Amino acid sequence: MERSVADAAAALGVAESRVRQLLQSGRLRGRKLGSIWLIDSGEIERAKRENGVPGRPLAPRIAAGVLDLLDGGAAPWLNRADRSRARVHARQLAGADARRWRAALRKRHERILCLAHPAALPRLAAAAQVVRAGPVAAAAAGADVVAVGAALEVYVPEAIWSDLARRLAIRQDVGFQAANLVVRVPVDVWPFADEAEARPGLAMLAADLLDSGEPRALSAGAQALNGLAGRLPASRRVRA
Template identity: 30%
Template sequence: MLSVTEAARQTGLSTRRVRALIAGGALRATKVGAAYAIDERDLDNFVRHERPAYIRALSPRIAWAAAALLDGVQPTWLRAEERSRLRSRLASAGTSRGTWQAWTARLAQTRMTFKASPAQVEAVMAASSTVRSGRSASNLVTDPLVGAVSAAVWTHTLDDVDHLRRTLGLLRSSAGNVTISVPPPFGLPALGADGRNAFRLVVAHDLLTENDPRTVYAGTALLAAITTTEGFKS
């Protein structure tokens, strides 16, 4: 169970706003004496369903900095005081899936889908300009979901996407089996810690946006593993 203060920290809302949401019936809570206790599952459901109205997404540069810190990489694109504030925020963020999905909603500037053959899928994942994410990542905490018929990758720029499209003969399709995402252009030096996969928070975000239950389970497990680590707090 969470206090109002803990729920406020996890959602980025003020304690006054949390109490108002409880009073208005938008957020379930149990009265314990003079205080309120909030079940983590209720908070998670609230954030996932009400996020557009109440929870503000992190800016792309802050969201990517959070992803870097959680994988032990210094986000050099932030000022020292910004890094310090972000570490403090992450230290009290909790593990609510809904909160993290809300915060990372603006990771991508663009997502494109393409129709590709198995050989083209392999070529996309092997390209030097891409890192794997979602089901294609190999840094999952559960069994890898890598399949020969689909790919989810990130590149630095739209020019990288255009080069892949022209070189590999990829065809745009709303029901394509290759998804290529691009972050906003703020000078992000790296998309992941190991050069092969995107930062794990990015991988988890991409897993959680899919409808397949096994994929969502993998995203939930990965997110739990990331957000309970202590390394980034030092």
């Protein structure tokens, strides 16, 4: 059974504008008939389950620090006190399910669903400072996920994204079904080394899988993050 935006908003306890945002971002899946969105009842129930996790998100710099520490980095953008806090958060999240991990890390970047001409995709991927991401990269890094027909996913610094989007005629904020490109713009900090071919670590790629509505991707993301959190060096374990 399909339901309206108003019905979904009432079921989720949010404003109708928030439901439309979720639909546009792909976090809530529906189909559009003209200007009207229709959402399957099962999809609304899934969203209720996934969005029902309490807990405030970590500040973007701390969230990025948690992932860098899990990947064996030193989160150099954090001072000593904030780095210690990030380690505490990493240990507290060990063993959490996908919903709790996503709730904690969701502010680390802006995720933009885009539509680009096929010829523009390799140009974007090859641009300076653009970092490849997505399920393909996650699988290569060791996540237990199969990437078939996945859209191109990249990280782009905020300072260059607007110009890149303009030059390549990339449409932003399209619906989930129309998107062939996912752009992630980190907030507050660029968490990659300043090198020609920077690559995200497993923790960051696993965290990105948590944005998916696919159960296998959610499970793979949480499994990878919990495995890394459980293997933090003993010298870095900090009690909350």
